[in-house]
Amino acid sequence: MANPWFLKGHTACAGCGCTIAIDEMLKAVGPDVVVVNATGCMEIVSSMYPSCNWNVPYLHSLFENVPAVASGVSRAFKALGKKGVVLGFSGDGGAYDIGFGALSGAMERNEDMMFVIYDNEAYMNTGVQRSGATPFHAATTTSPQEVAGKREWKKDMSFIAAAHRIPYVATANIGFPVDFKNKLKKAKEKKGFRLVTVYANCPIGWRHDSALTIDIAKKAVESGMWHLFEIEDGAFKRTYRPKQFIPLEEYLKPQGRFKHLTPDMVKEAQEHVNKTVAELDRLEGCKVDFKYLE
Amino acid sequence: MRKIIEGSIAVAHVVARCGVQVVAAYPITPSTHVPEELSRIQPEYGFEFIPVESEHSALSAIVGASVAGARTFTATASQGLALMNEVLHNASGMRLPLVMVVGNRALSAPLNIWNDWQDGISSRDTGWIQLYCKNNQEVIDTVIQAYKIAETISFPVMVGMDGFYLTHEITTIDLPEKEEISAFLPPFKPKQSLDVEKPLAFGTYMNPQYYMDAKAQQQKDMLAAAKTIEAVAAEFGKAFGRKQAALVEEYQSSDAERVIVTMGSLSENVEIAVDELRAKGERVGLVRIKCFRPFPAEALAKALGGKKAAVMEKDASYGYEGALATELKAALKTDVLGIVCGLGGRDVKLGDVKKVFEMLSRGEKGTVWL
Ligand SMILES: Cc1ncc(C[n+]2csc(CCOP(=O)(O)OP(=O)(O)O)c2C)c(N)n1
Ligand code: SF4
Numbered sequence: 001m002a003n004p005w006f007l008k009g010h011t012a013c014a015g016c017g018c019t020i021a022i023d024e025m026l027k028a029v030g031p032d033v034v035v036v037n038a039t040g041c042m043e044i045v046s047s048m049y050p051s052c053n054w055n056v057p058y059l060h061s062l063f064e065n066v067p068a069v070a071s072g073v074s075r076a077f078k079a080l081g082k083k084g085v086v087l088g089f090s091g092d093g094g095a096y097d098i099g100f101g102a103l104s105g106a107m108e109r110n111e112d113m114m115f116v117i118y119d120n121e122a123y124m125n126t127g128v129q130r131s132g133a134t135p136f137h138a139a140t141t142t143s144p145q146e147v148a149g150k151r152e153w154k155k156d157m158s159f160i161a162a163a164h165r166i167p168y169v170a171t172a173n174i175g176f177p178v179d180f181k182n183k184l185k186k187a188k189e190k191k192g193f194r195l196v197t198v199y200a201n202c203p204i205g206w207r208h209d210s211a212l213t214i215d216i217a218k219k220a221v222e223s224g225m226w227h228l229f230e231i232e233d234g235a236f237k238r239t240y241r242p243k244q245f246i247p248l249e250e251y252l253k254p255q256g257r258f259k260h261l262t263p264d265m266v267k268e269a270q271e272h273v274n275k276t277v278a279e280l281d282r283l284e285g286c287k288v289d290f291k292y293l294e
Numbered sequence: 295m296r297k298i299i300e301g302s303i304a305v306a307h308v309v310a311r312c313g314v315q316v317v318a319a320y321p322i323t324p325s326t327h328v329p330e331e332l333s334r335i336q337p338e339y340g341f342e343f344i345p346v347e348s349e350h351s352a353l354s355a356i357v358g359a360s361v362a363g364a365r366t367f368t369a370t371a372s373q374g375l376a377l378m379n380e381v382l383h384n385a386s387g388m389r390l391p392l393v394m395v396v397g398n399r400a401l402s403a404p405l406n407i408w409n410d411w412q413d414g415i416s417s418r419d420t421g422w423i424q425l426y427c428k429n430n431q432e433v434i435d436t437v438i439q440a441y442k443i444a445e446t447i448s449f450p451v452m453v454g455m456d457g458f459y460l461t462h463e464i465t466t467i468d469l470p471e472k473e474e475i476s477a478f479l480p481p482f483k484p485k486q487s488l489d490v491e492k493p494l495a496f497g498t499y500m501n502p503q504y505y506m507d508a509k510a511q512q513q514k515d516m517l518a519a520a521k522t523i524e525a526v527a528a529e530f531g532k533a534f535g536r537k538q539a540a541l542v543e544e545y546q547s548s549d550a551e552r553v554i555v556t557m558g559s560l561s562e563n564v565e566i567a568v569d570e571l572r573a574k575g576e577r578v579g580l581v582r583i584k585c586f587r588p589f590p591a592e593a594l595a596k597a598l599g600g601k602k603a604a605v606m607e608k609d610a611s612y613g614y615e616g617a618l619a620t621e622l623k624a625a626l627k628t629d630v631l632g633i634v635c636g637l638g639g640r641d642v643k644l645g646d647v648k649k650v651f652e653m654l655s656r657g658e659k660g661t662v663w664l
């Protein structure tokens with residue numbers, strides 16, 4: 001279905017999950033949104049002068065300053081009485097790493113905006129370098145297989161965000177478009193800072209068949225590598241939990257970035273995933289009053 | 295209304311009276327009093343105040359606010375201005391009419407909170423108009439003009455205000471009323487802005503076939519900005535009854551044999567030295583650069599042609615000489631005596647200024663660190 005707010009003709013690679021995220025996002029929240037986009041793959045493939053695929057007001061400033069720029073837009077709209085929901089849009093590198101201070105500041109001030117992080121788990125635009133969102137073991141050009149991939153676990157953005165006491169934090173996945181759209185629609189109706197982090201493949205960086213994008217995205221959730229939840233005013237709830245998780249190996253196998261994993265490493269990763277699932281099961285239905293956790 | 299007031303506090307009030315709509319700022323000595331006062335008077339004026347978590351974000355936030363169509367403001371100094379650097383380029387490249395006051399201060403290391411111009415001079419090539427003021431009346435008048443200049447030609451303007459010497463000086467200032475200012479400065483009407491009724495894209499990537507054209511246009515317009523700066527100063531002078539310096543200001547220089555060129559509050563010291571030496575019959579003068587960018591090469595050549603000139607500056611381009619000296623030599627197509635002084639707030643005394651005039655009589659050349 002054609003998207004009137006994100007026009008065709010972008011230059012992303014075949015099977016890019018991130019443009020799917022944009023497509024789903026704008027279908028859910030268009031047209032009365034104002035997008036502030038970070039430098040990164042999605043900016044480059046969608047807004048190279050003189051063409052532009054965004055059929056909503058669109059501003060690109062720099063890599064790490066989207067939360068601050070969007071704060072300014074949001075406050076100006078308030079001061080001028082202008083209509084429109086401000087929507088910050090950034091890659092994982094822009095949000096988890098270099099723009100983390102700006103993001104934390106905007107969340108702490110509870111600026112009135114939606115913020116969507118498309119998480120392709122590395123710096124793709126500069127050639128697949130590791131980010132704070134790169135998962136354990138994954139090979140990137142700065143965590144190569146020569147050193148057995150990334151040595152650190154993925155930074156947990158959602159819980160860090162929730163500790164800022166913002167009204168809405170959610171995770172989503174392009175393989176679950178209805179869930180993603182529901183969360184965006186819910187976020188759009190709220191006031192204050194609303195963060196949605198969406199899993200979005202990069203077949204180039206992850207080295208998988210471009211036809212497998214949605215299949216792999218689904219397997220991320222079915223295996224427990226990615227979780228679909230929301231934290232609404234501190235209350236944690238999963239929006240989907242597989243009854244039976246598939247073996248992690250089924251998720252890792254089709255991706256070149258995990259090719260170097262030995263059976264021991266797979267086992268280690270599987271154990272980690274099992275523990276994460278157990279931890280989230282324990283949290284199910286819990287409400288943390290972050291207000292009192294100073 | 296004439297008032298005894300601290301420079302920074304006066305800046306906050308004049309910005310509010312200019313009808314600013316969004317302010318974002320981060321504290322740093324010696325410009326901190328500006329955002330403090332703005333946050334205090336915010337409820338009275340109704341503008342948005344964003345207490346951001348860094349200077350990088352302060353400038354980024356007003357970039358966003360400006361593209362959204364608001365009149366904006368921020369103030370910073372030193373490390374703050376350095377931290378803003380990539381956003382400075384971004385704002386001027388997007389041709390945003392931002393106004394920022396810089397409480398000029400030294401850069402670390404060694405850490406130092408006192409006045410010099412290294413922060414502003416190091417931001418020389420960022421595409422911002424840079425105006426340096428000699429006293430707080432001029433700071434106030436220049437802030438008002440800065441909005442008019444910025445919004446007329448779509449350029450960001452930096453107003454230099456010497457740290458402590460001006461930011462903390464308490465003096466009598468004629469602080470124009472809101473009504474007087476709005477008669478001179480109409481509401482900000484951006485040619486285009488973020489608007490859901492009319493979706494436009496801002497700040498997009500440009501490949502080589504377009505990028506250089508955009509930059510050439512920026513350069514052409516920046517050079518032409520001198521005319522606007524002069525016109526706005528003249529208009530301001532008429533409207534407020536105070537004569538304004540635009541690009542350069544000459545003091546006793548027309549018949550002078552020896553002239554000191556400088557900027558900022560140091561100019562007032564030089565004026566005193568000139569008066570004292572003139573009283574003894576020495577033909578000395580001062581040429582003050584108010585507008586550092588665009589660089590007023592022509593005006594300087596006219597003011598200094600055939601005279602012995604020394605430049606006193608509170609900055610250095612490490613590995614060469616003072617930045618002003620280099621520029622002045624190029625503008626005059628002749629040698630000048632370079633004096634690097636006052637770094638990190640080292641006092642430049644009346645005697646130092648007189649010494650420079652003596653060095654000029656002796657025909658000294660090169661660069662001297664006072
Ligand atoms: C200050 C700064 N440092 C580095 C870069 C180079 N750079 C541009 S995009 C990018 C990575 C973007 O990663 P991410 O945010 O994850 O987006 P992706 O490209 O993966 O979609 C980097 C490092 C930059 N533009 N600005
Ligand atoms: S490199 Fe990856 S993220 Fe970037 S456009 Fe290609 S597939 Fe998408």
Ligand SMILES: [Mg+2]
Pocket residue numbers: 091092093118119120121122123124131
């Ligand atoms: Mg990325």
